[in-house]
Amino acid sequence: MQPQMVMYDEEFQQISAVCERLAREANAKIVFLVDKNGQLIASVGATENLDTTSLASLTAGNIAATGGLAKLIGEKEFSILFHEGEKDNLHISIIGGRVILVVIFDTRSSLGLVRLRVKKASDELNKIFDGLMKKVKVPGAGSPFAEITDDDIDNLFSE
Amino acid sequence: MSFINYSSREINCKIVYYGPGLCGKTTNLQYIYANTNQQAKGKMISLATETERTLFFDFLPLSLGEIRGFKTRFHLYTVPGQVFYDASRKLILKGVDGVVFVADSQVERTEANVESVENLRTNLAEQGYDLDRIPSFEAVAPKGDGVYETLKAIAKLILTELKKGT
Numbered sequence: 001m002q003p004q005m006v007m008y009d010e011e012f013q014q015i016s017a018v019c020e021r022l023a024r025e026a027n028a029k030i031v032f033l034v035d036k037n038g039q040l041i042a043s044v045g046a047t048e049n050l051d052t053t054s055l056a057s058l059t060a061g062n063i064a065a066t067g068g069l070a071k072l073i074g075e076k077e078f079s080i081l082f083h084e085g086e087k088d089n090l091h092i093s094i095i096g097g098r099v100i101l102v103v104i105f106d107t108r109s110s111l112g113l114v115r116l117r118v119k120k121a122s123d124e125l126n127k128i129f130d131g132l133m134k135k136v137k138v139p140g141a142g143s144p145f146a147e148i149t150d151d152d153i154d155n156l157f158s159e
Numbered sequence: 160m161s162f163i164n165y166s167s168r169e170i171n172c173k174i175v176y177y178g179p180g181l182c183g184k185t186t187n188l189q190y191i192y193a194n195t196n197q198q199a200k201g202k203m204i205s206l207a208t209e210t211e212r213t214l215f216f217d218f219l220p221l222s223l224g225e226i227r228g229f230k231t232r233f234h235l236y237t238v239p240g241q242v243f244y245d246a247s248r249k250l251i252l253k254g255v256d257g258v259v260f261v262a263d264s265q266v267e268r269t270e271a272n273v274e275s276v277e278n279l280r281t282n283l284a285e286q287g288y289d290l291d292r293i294p295s296f297e298a299v300a301p302k303g304d305g306v307y308e309t310l311k312a313i314a315k316l317i318l319t320e321l322k323k324g325t
Contacts, residue, residue, distance in 0.1 A: 004161065004163070005160060005161075005162040006162075006163045006164075007162070007165060007166050007167075008166065009165055009166040011166075012164075012165075012166035012167075013166075035162060036254065037160065037253065037254030038218075038234060038254075039162040039171045039234070041164075051201070051202050053201045053220045054201065054204050054218070054220075057204065057218045058204065061206070061216060061250075064250040064253065065215065065250065067250075068246050068247075068249075068250055145170070145226075145321040146322060147227070148226055148227055148318075148322055150319075152226050152227060153226070153315055153318045153319065154315075156223055156225075156226055157314075157315070
């Protein structure tokens with residue numbers, strides 16, 4: 001079973017700051033971070049007209065499918081994917097084997113620049129997630145759901 | 160595994176609809192999509208072949224309301240039911256919190272149902288779950304009867320398990 005994924009406000013602010021800097025330094029339109037199960041962790045940039053939930057789920061599906069392909073040819077995973085479109089491009093990379101960083105960019109940037117900046121941001125994000133995982137393992141850092149009652153759950157469906 | 164976000168005060172869970180080919184997994188999601196309030200649902204995505212058979216998965220995000228200030232979000236997925244898509248089914252089951260097994264009620268599909276349950280057992284075992292030891296609930300879902308009841312039941316089971324902290 002995979003470990004429970006938890007996000008706290010402190011780490012969320014740090015992660016968002018790294019993503020914002022990456023978007024700026026790489027001249028990217030959008031940067032977002034997804035966990036391998038398809039849950040959106042953070043998104044920055046021009047996301048107003050974008051269905052980020054669907055993007056997150058499809059990105060995770062994409063990584064899962066290419067990961068399956070990698071295993072078939074004896075690779076652990078393909079850590080970087082690049083999709084080139086007519087106007088916009090997608091750069092997808094796996095960070096620390098657990099989260100997926102997606103950068104959407106157009107002709108104002110280049111693959112080389114994005115790769116360079118992603119590498120730097122990946123190291124920083126990796127450190128934040130390492131700290132987060134340690135925090136989650138500390139006893140007492142349990143689920144907020146430990147205190148809910150059966151009535152709370154029933155009320156959710158009472159309408 | 161569920162994802163608890165203290166920053167946005169959200170809890171995200173993953174439900175997978177499993178079962179043999181043409182049993183109605185996608186139909187379950189389509190029914191839920193068609194009968195859910197606009198505010199509570201996101202866009203439904205279907206990665207299907209030209210003949211509308213599921214190729215990779217269908218995806219439907221739902222918000223069920225709040226518990227103690229936490230928004231509960233459920234991500235509904237289906238798997239491709241056809242036997243030869245097993246590699247895809249394994250991928251979709253990763254990080255699952257609850258499984259709805261959709262059986263085909265036609266007598267001639269009994270064998271296909273059994274084969275699919277056994278396949279589910281094998282694929283869940285790879286993730287450390289024992290099919291015989293997880294809580295379960297039975298439902299019947301022709302013409303939409305029981306579709307919501309099933310969804311509510313699985314959501315309740317997931318939240319109850321989360322409460323236990325397992």
